[in-house]
Amino acid sequence: MKYQGRIKQWDDVKGFGFVEPNGGGIRAFVHIKAFKQRSRRPINGDIIIYEIEKDKQGSHRAHNISLLKEYKAKRSSANKHTSQTKRNVILLSIFCSVLALLTLSGQLPAVLSIVYGALSLVTVLFYGIDKFAAKNNMWRISEAKLHLLSLTGGWPGALIAQQLFKHKRSKSAFMSVYWITVVVNLIVLGLIVFEVVDVQAIMIEI
Known part of the structure; x- marks a missing residue:
């Protein structure tokens, strides 16, 4: 007590x-x-x-x-992170559900779901390596690379890694840029859904 x-x-x-x-x-x-x-x-x-x-x-x-x-500051910080975790779970659940529905309905090519999954796994790995490096004074992965992974589709993995490793989530400057990459990525995804961007043509060119 x-x-x-x-x-x-x-x-x-x-x-x-x-x-x-x-x-x-x-x-x-x-x-x-x-x-x-x-x-x-x-x-x-x-x-x-x-x-x-x-x-x-x-x-x-x-x-x-x-x-x-x-004690109050610690409790406040813990409550903040708890609310962030709940928000992130809701966001990821909505995104994954919408992505699955759009893929099953044929509005998005299946390759996009694979890309999101693969990039998310790579992003989790990179966050884990960077966290380990930070704790052991080793060579760090640049924030620019982490943001690039988020921008290109690894942002769901980044969100998971931030909670899993308790890494970067308290850095306001980093998180501000991170959320910008999420918004930009979702805008591009929306353009693909409404056929403003032809993703199949882009994949063929690549």
Whole structure:
């Protein structure tokens, strides 16, 4: 169970103090090593989110501690990514369904579905390699190449990879360009559906 309380009697030299829960309750010992993550050292009066456990002597200790502001920021970020994941699942489901219907009805050549699938697999692979490289300080895949893959039809795979590897999705500049590639790709697909662009002729020329 999580509690919210205020730090009291904090000794920064020794790195410990006590926490009193808001509204009253069990007073618990707080040690700086019990903080999960922190951007700064705690001070008297800080409000924290924590859990309580008993040590071998039966005394109450706070653990899994987070500063309130950082806890809220983390929760907000998690909720944001959850909503993004739901949106992406809906978008991919609609796109795949429409693509399948257009292909089965003969409005799109079957080769386009194969191209989307193949490029998406390649894009997932490239995102995975880039994520591995980023974590191990190795040679990175350029963002231009990732955007080119999305533009040419690999954007569904990119969307999956962003969630799967938690890669690039927090970079606003990158994601802005990514969504532009998605829109452009869908516009071209629409032109193909309405026979403004002859994809078969393009494939023959290639």
